[in-house]
Amino acid sequence: EIVLTQSPDFQSVTPKEKVTITCRASQSIGSSLHWYQQKPDQSPKLLIKYASQSISGVPSRFSGSGSGTDFTLTINSLEAEDAAAYYCHQSSSLPLTFGGGTKVEIK
Amino acid sequence: EVQLVQSGAEVKKPGESLKISCKGSGYSFTSYWIGWVRQMPGKGLEWMGIIYPGDSDTRYSPSFQGQVTISADKSISTAYLQWSSLKASDTAMYYCARLSDSSSLLDAFDIWGQGTMVTVSS
Numbered sequence: 001e002i003v004l005t006q007s008p009d010f011q012s013v014t015p016k017e018k019v020t021i022t023c024r025a026s027q028s029i030g031s032s033l034h035w036y037q038q039k040p041d042q043s044p045k046l047l048i049k050y051a052s053q054s055i056s057g058v059p060s061r062f063s064g065s066g067s068g069t070d071f072t073l074t075i076n077s078l079e080a081e082d083a084a085a086y087y088c089h090q091s092s093s094l095p096l097t098f099g100g101g102t103k104v105e106i107k
Numbered sequence: 108e109v110q111l112v113q114s115g116a117e118v119k120k121p122g123e124s125l126k127i128s129c130k131g132s133g134y135s136f137t138s139y140w141i142g143w144v145r146q147m148p149g150k151g152l153e154w155m156g157i158i159y160p161g162d163s164d165t166r167y168s169p170s171f172q173g174q175v176t177i178s179a180d181k182s183i184s185t186a187y188l189q190w191s192s193l194k195a196s197d198t199a200m201y202y203c204a205r206l207s208d209s210s211s212l213l214d215a216f217d218i219w220g221q222g223t224m225v226t227v228s229s
Contacts, residue, residue, distance in 0.1 A: 034215035
């Protein structure tokens with residue numbers, strides 16, 4: 001099973017700051033890494049797929065990068081509505097797995 | 108509009124059985140894998156398993172194999188997650204979600220249901 005380790009677990013950020021969340025895989029997964037946003041009391045929402053592919057309707061301040069074992073989700077110029085938990089997910093092999101999540105709080 | 112609509116919240120006692128549902132609409136239900144994801148209170152996302160409604164090909168996470176059963180009825184565009192004997196530790200929110208690529212079970216989940224909260228308590 002591929003283990004995904006996210007860091008940090010929690011981040012408190014002021015609006016307009018840049019946020020960087022990392023996801024490390026226990027073995028190489030190519031670019032089969034996806035990012036989701038989950039706001040309180042809502043279902044997860046796909047933000048980025050295959051490490052860096054943008055999703056229609058997702059604000060351009062969200063971007064992803066990385067390959068192999070190390071991946072990054074970047075939120076440029078954080079907005080209040082971005083307060084949420086963020087999860088990475090690998091689809092390189094079964095069982096599919098998720099990272100433990102990163103909670104982003106707005107100061 | 109492509110959407111997955113799940114059945115409502117459930118409150119059950121330990122030992123009882125349960126089947127929750129996820130109805131797809133706005134797309135060809137038989138052509139996309141549907142997965143189930145558990146989220147225990149205050150915790151992260153856990154993949155449970157996945158089914159291809161077209162032929163009912165099903166795969167389970169080792170953590171959930173034997174603990175739940177995933178099925179689908181393509182005639183009514185509905186996937187199911189069921190338990191034969193619930194435990195208190197099954198208390199969680201359960202989401203169904205569609206894989207975005209119709210040709211692969213190794214892909215991102217692009218459409219999510221609203222979730223079904225299952226509470227198991229004596």
